[in-house]
Amino acid sequence: MIENIEKFISEFARSLQAETFVKMSLGNYKGADHHLQKLLLRLIETRKGKRLFFLYRYDTRDTAKNHDFKEAVKILRNLLGTDFLSGHLFTTENDFQLDVGRKRKSRLNIAKPTFTTKPQLAHDREKRIQVNPNAFYLKALGITTDRGEIRDKQHDKWKQINKFVETLASLFDKSQLKDRKELKIVDMGSGKGYLTFATYDFFKNIRGIDVKVTGVDGKSELVGLCNDIAASSEFDNLKFVNGWIGDFDVENVDILIALHACNTATDDAIFKGINAKADLIVVAPCCHQEIRPQITPPEMLKNILKHGIMLEREAESITDGLRALLLEKSGYQTKLFEFVSTEHTPKNNMIVGTLQKQKADSEKFEAEVKAIKDFYGIKEQRLESLLEGVN
Ligand SMILES: C[S@@+](CC[C@H](N)C(=O)[O-])C[C@H]1O[C@@H](n2cnc3c(N)ncnc32)[C@H](O)[C@@H]1O
Numbered sequence: 001m002i003e004n005i006e007k008f009i010s011e012f013a014r015s016l017q018a019e020t021f022v023k024m025s026l027g028n029y030k031g032a033d034h035h036l037q038k039l040l041l042r043l044i045e046t047r048k049g050k051r052l053f054f055l056y057r058y059d060t061r062d063t064a065k066n067h068d069f070k071e072a073v074k075i076l077r078n079l080l081g082t083d084f085l086s087g088h089l090f091t092t093e094n095d096f097q098l099d100v101g102r103k104r105k106s107r108l109n110i111a112k113p114t115f116t117t118k119p120q121l122a123h124d125r126e127k128r129i130q131v132n133p134n135a136f137y138l139k140a141l142g143i144t145t146d147r148g149e150i151r152d153k154q155h156d157k158w159k160q161i162n163k164f165v166e167t168l169a170s171l172f173d174k175s176q177l178k179d180r181k182e183l184k185i186v187d188m189g190s191g192k193g194y195l196t197f198a199t200y201d202f203f204k205n206i207r208g209i210d211v212k213v214t215g216v217d218g219k220s221e222l223v224g225l226c227n228d229i230a231a232s233s234e235f236d237n238l239k240f241v242n243g244w245i246g247d248f249d250v251e252n253v254d255i256l257i258a259l260h261a262c263n264t265a266t267d268d269a270i271f272k273g274i275n276a277k278a279d280l281i282v283v284a285p286c287c288h289q290e291i292r293p294q295i296t297p298p299e300m301l302k303n304i305l306k307h308g309i310m311l312e313r314e315a316e317s318i319t320d321g322l323r324a325l326l327l328e329k330s331g332y333q334t335k336l337f338e339f340v341s342t343e344h345t346p347k348n349n350m351i352v353g354t355l356q357k358q359k360a361d362s363e364k365f366e367a368e369v370k371a372i373k374d375f376y377g378i379k380e381q382r383l384e385s386l387l388e389g390v391n
Pocket residue numbers: 188189190191192193194195216217218219222243244245246258259260261262265268286344
């Protein structure tokens with residue numbers, strides 16, 4: 001009976017007005033898209049006010065969209081009884097279960113409410129989950145189970161992926177890129193691709209931006225694996241390329257990422273980003289081997305730096321500090337802060353450069369870099385040498 005469908009829709013609309021809506025799901029999909037399974041709706045708080053968050057659950061991925069109440073009711077009216085033959089509406093007053101059978105014969109069951117209090121509203125940008133645990137790539141890479149639960153030994157990785165996406169989202173929102181509808185991102189030293197996939201999924205499916213992401217790695221077997229998973233995920237504009245960071249041509253890139261790229265590969269990546277005038281350069285260095293053997297401890301510090309661990313930490317700080325200064329010299333505002341440590345490295349600095357409109361006082365930064373190198377007896381720093389080659 002059509003009335004049951006209409007009654008279900010009007011209860012949905014009423015619950016939104018009366019603020020008794022908890023959540024809703026549509027199932028028993030019979031539409032044309034063979035991969036779509038469910039549609040899940042919940043309320044979120046956005047900058048424009050309350051919106052309904054539509055999560056379309058496919059067999060290997062999810063996509064999401066926000067709608068205002070009027071649009072949401074209209075969409076529901078188009079889908080119920082045609083594409084989706086069942087609906088479950090939860091309000092704080094009642095649960096409503098709609099089932100549509102053949103010839104649109106339907107049944108509406110009204111029961112006591114499962115939830116008597118409203119859920120706390122997620123905030124669209126700040127608090128919403130930014131990494132979807134049901135994403136196929138997380139399952140394929142062994143981070144989550146088939147049911148989207150985090151595997152026992154993968155909690156650190158999961159935390160790192162979330163922290164990275166959260167950091168990237170916040171940097172993006174504060175950058176000149178924030179209103180862009182198209183983005184080009186390169187991830188240097190993408191490895192198994194956890195963070196590359198999460199970056200693509202976030203911009204494409206959570207933010208709805210037309211993003212192209214390229215992961216670059218020297219290991220062909222990882223590149224093959226990642227391309228297979230990207231194809232199975234239907235991440236059409238995510239590609240992995242086998243090659244060396246220093247040889248990879250970077251053009252028109254908006255965001256350059258390099259996470260835990262070994263030793264001076266981080267310098268090669270930063271250099272590529274600067275050369276391409278990337279708006280954002282985000283790197284988390286891994287092992288530091290270039291500076292430590294060059295340091296001659298200054299007299300004043302010799303009894304501190306005689307301890308291997310202190311020398312190592314000093315070398316790491318100087319390396320990343322010089323990288324940040326060289327970014328500033330190249331017109332980037334920089335931030336250096338703590339990131340989540342990983343199995344690759346217990347060291348966990350993250351260096352972020354944001355391209356500024358005005359030119360930097362490069363002589364001032366050059367003098368600072370020189371003074372630090374002279375103080376420690378450092379002859380060569382890879383990023384500086386690369387930049388000198390182009391200046
Ligand atoms: C420690 S893994 C990090 C992978 C990933 N970015 C992450 O954080 O999970 C470093 C990766 O960088 C790649 N790599 C290191 N130096 C490279 C270079 N110069 N060119 C291309 N790939 C490089 C390695 O093959 C490896 O897969």
